[in-house]
Amino acid sequence: MVRSAILMVLAQLSFAHYGKPPCEANEQELHLGGDGYDKGVVCAPLCNQTSDCPTDYPQKSWGGAPVFECSSKWGDKSPVCVMSCDDTGPACPDAMSCSVHDLPGPGPGVGPCIYENRANSEVLLSSQVDQVPIATFDGAKATTWPWETVNDPVMGGQSTSTFHVDSSNGLGVWDGEVRIVPFLKAPGFCNLQSPGLRKTAGFPDLTNMDGIVIRGRQTNSSGLSHFNVQLMTKGAKRLFKQGVYTADFKIPYDAAGTIQNFVVPWAAFKCTWRGENITWCPDIKTQLNQVTNIGLGTFYPGKAGRFHVELAAIFATKLSGPVSSSDDGIDLATFDGKATHAWKTESDPVMGGQSDSTWKLEDGYGEYSGTCRIVPSLKAPGFTIALTENPLMAHFPDVSSASGIVLGVRNVGGNVTDFKFAFCDSRINYYRCQFASFKADFSVAKSDTFSEVFLPWSKFSDKWSSYTGEHTAEDPPKAENLKAITQLQIWTEGVAGTFQLQVKYVRAKKATMASDITIIV
Helix, strand or coil: CHHHHHHHHHHHHHCCCCCCCCCCCCEEEEEECCCCECCEEEEEEECCCCCCCCCCCCCCCCCCCCEEEEECCCCCCCCEEEEEEECCCCCCCCCCEECCCCCCCCCCCEEEEEEECCCCCCCECCCCCCEEEEEECCCCHHHCCCCEEEEHHHHCCCCEEEEEEECCCCEEEEEEEECEECCCCEECCEEEEECCCCCCCCCCCCCCCCEEEEEEEECCCCCCCEEEEEEEECCCEECCEECEEEEEEECCECCCCCCEEEEEEHHHCEEEECCEECCCCCCHHHCCCCEEEEEEEECCCCCCEEEEEEEEEEEEECCCCCECCHHHCEEEEECCCCCCCCCEEEEHHHHCCCCEEEEEECCCCEEEEEEECEECCCCEECEEEEECCCCCCCCCCCCCCCCEEEEEEEEEEECCCEEEEEEECCCCCHHHHHHCCEEEEEECCECCCCEEEEEEHHHCECCECCCCCCECCCCCCCHHHHCCCCEEEEEEECCCEEEEEEEEEEEEECECCCCCCEEEC
16 A cells, blocks of 8 residues: 555656657647747646546645636647636646736636746747747657766867756756867867767758857856857758858846847858868858757867856847837938048057958948057057047937947958947047947958948947956946937957948847847847
């Protein structure tokens, strides 16, 4: 009798309906949401209109009881059961939420009990034509993959990183430290790959998408911010060599801990083999239905240091969605006669450097080009800057209603891909415009076409080093600053090399994706 009782208890512990994925054969993995958004998931038992719904559900500590409903409006094909609750109390099992106000329910003030996708709640469902989910960390079968860290000890380095899934928050947590490789006397790397080193998987077809989105955050205030995203495909091979499509992007620290979308267009990818650029890979756009491996890596060759990245999702997207159309943007500078300004360049020879740059007006865009060189006295890269006319005479519109700056840019030459955009809000304080403008980093890979870079206000700060341009503190602009812009600036700073950046427009826009911030890099 005791043995039977124990077996009964174990059976009850091992399975209950209305749990988290993976689901049982007689259950449907049901994603619930409104307006196409994946707000939560539950394993919903299959049913028919004449049958009762199962009432065995995960243990809860509250004394109430949910109401069970069999309905065809929940399931994709067949009727399924859900646990309904109302807003008079949390009548849901522990770890579930009563989504009365977020989701459509069977009646006023009623909603289903779900496991919320807390970090991933704004990722669109796969039925949305403008996005394709690739990987999430919320237990959903279609987007759950094994992940493996691959660090530079494979090449004699000492870097380390670990990965685990925070199932309670639906996050993949990648933590590590890039260290100096002894025989190279330079920083190594840390990579995170799915399904793992020398393994392959069948990822979804991304053919009709324009780029990939890494949704996450960097929680180490002094951690590394420069990373790359990697794709391997069936067709990018030559004999024993596997090409890797790689694109750089940044995940800067955000003091508010906001989970953000970092969008990388296909045009930003280049093909590499063991870190070296190669030319024998097919165009990445011909390979998007053959993806076998995805990954993230620390930027290489980059810096030594720690990092702590929390990932909510990886998905492909159409680039028409992240920011609003040009019709509702506020033009700050264009080269088609709508918002004309007089641009010029300045360089570091004023401080003993040897950099040089020019600004040239072309048909429909401005071209900023030159060379950023090492300053002999500093033994570090200097700067050049393209900027609009004297702040005393300039006029710019109020952009306090916008979410950030959008740059229409094209990088057509040189080896520099990292730049900075800045704006000043003072008319007579020359020091502020020169050393305390609001500045934000952006990256532009070489391309034959113009692309948009979106910089939210949260990425700007007027606290930065006059030697490197890097932020020394995060102090974003306020409405009063955004109402009083007097000068626009584009910097090449802290990097040595040649550049040729073409600028089609500078606009302020609202972000129209559901997520708080979308950054195209």
